[in-house]
Amino acid sequence: MKGYIQNIEKIAVENTAFRQVLYTAKHCQLVVMALKPQEEIGAEVHTLDQFFRVEQGDGEAIIDGVHTTIHAGFAIVVPAGARHNIVNTSTVPLKLYTLYAPPNHLDGVVHRTRAAAEEDTEHFDGKTTEGR
Template sequence: MKGFADNIEKLTEENNNFRQVLYTGQNIQLVLMALQPGEDIGEEVHEDRDQFFRFEQGTGEVRIDGVANQVSADDGVIVPAGALHNVVNTGSTPLRLYTIYGPPEHLDGTIHKSKADADASHEHFDGRTTE
């Protein structure tokens, strides 16, 4: 097994995809995201998985069960399983971040170039890992 080793800050800052799955393990998944100004992920609840967000560029807001948390570069946020949450880009430049799901949420290798692509897709983790 090779795992994943790379410069996550550089990869995040260079990412222009709304969502790009970089690595999927049995219990954890690494995903890059870029939200355009005014864009959000969309309110959601993951009943059975925790989620960590790390912000590299831009400004935004993470709402967790009705509480708004302002975020910018170098901030991290954990959303526990069962919490209603959303990430919103409140700035004038892309909000670039990576997120870690535990356990995985998306199909390994998923790339959604835009939020519209993501909204049109109904994929979910199927048990297949990167290696």
């Protein structure tokens, strides 16, 4: 079957990896993330657009210096070029998923921890899930 059809809320809530790429299409990429208590994604700027959806936990979204409290059910859209960060401000994991448009990471990559993600220099290589 082409495409990706799954219960993303269940997958996001059950995910324990800092970052896991679930599906890569030609123009977008689906990734789940889990931030430990007080952990953050890390301030970054992309040349692509990014969407986040919070499925569990509480935190803060920071876009170009504007801080907004977030919790389950919140959606965040970060336009290309905006400096952004997501911070878990709670005592339980913050579970979310994100869409990069276009893709940003190697298809299928899993970073169990933020440290592992920061050490890895991987970037999208043009290969999609169905093209592997």
